């Protein structure tokens with residue numbers, strides 16, 4: 482293809498890193514491209530918690546508009562920020578091989594880790610009631626604006642105060658460093674890609690990530706067959722399958738991003754192993770599910786897991802609580 486593809490990206494360091502990766506991969510396929518920077522609503526308002534911005538796709542809508550108006554040919558997204566329902570006229574082209582899916586806790590004082598149950602380099606089982614006692618009377622504050630992280634954290638550690646923490650990865654790292662909080666939660670993929678993961682951090686193995694966390698998605702206009710053909714070879718089928726299962730789970734339970742719904746699918750020995758959960762926004766309830774299927778039969782795994790959960794009256798109550806919290 483002789484055309485130079487215009488790659489739309491947000492201008493945060495992480496977004497540019499991801500778009501440059503795509504540019505380099507395309508170059509390897511003999512496809513030339515240039516980066517076009519587009520500001521998103523999520524970058525302009527860096528104060529309001531994401532779940533309170535009230536619209537879906539705060540990081541993706543201006544890139545969608547740039548695609549549809551022909552200013553750019555493809556857009557590169559952190560896939561977990563992309564609404565499960567793509568905008569009309571836009572299609573998924575490729576999902577790159579996934580990086581770490583984990584959430585991590587960036588802490589200030591090592592002594593706080595023991596209170597959280599991190600003993601001898603691993604997470605011990607904690608019991609909500611015992612935990613309530615452990616960090617009772619010593620105010621324990623963490624930073625995050627993710628309703629999903631807040632709910633899972635508070636489910637495990639009920640006596641935590643959570644402070645709003647918005648902005649791109651670098652801004653958030655600086656805010657934590659300047660705060661008097663115990664620490665804050667980040668996606669490992671984000672801090673590892675741009676090589677700013679602090680040594681004072683631990684993987685939150687007990688927390689399930691956002692659907693599609695750690696995956697990069699490339700989209701183009703639905704009718705742009707040429708862009709599709711050029712970019713499609715970058716697709717990593719195993720990652721694409723796993724993130725589709727995770728997003729099916731989210732969409733079937735209740736469409737929308739920034740909900741306290743988590744999901745992770747992994748391929749091991751030709752099996753897709755799926756884990757998902759949903760939480761009441763205040764962390765008081767958590768219901769989880771695990772399911773697996775042979776790769777060849779895994780297409781409906783996310784939908785099936787969600788439908789199985791929806792048979793449970795506790796789940797229906799949580800879904801209701803999530804809807805009301807968003808009201």
Ligand SMILES: NCc1[nH]cc(CCC(=O)O)c1CC(=O)O
Pocket residue numbers: 559560561562650666667668670671672693694695696697
């Ligand atoms: N919502 C912001 C966002 N979108 C993607 C990432 C990190 C990279 C990824 O998870 O793919 C982050 C930062 C974070 O959650 O700490």
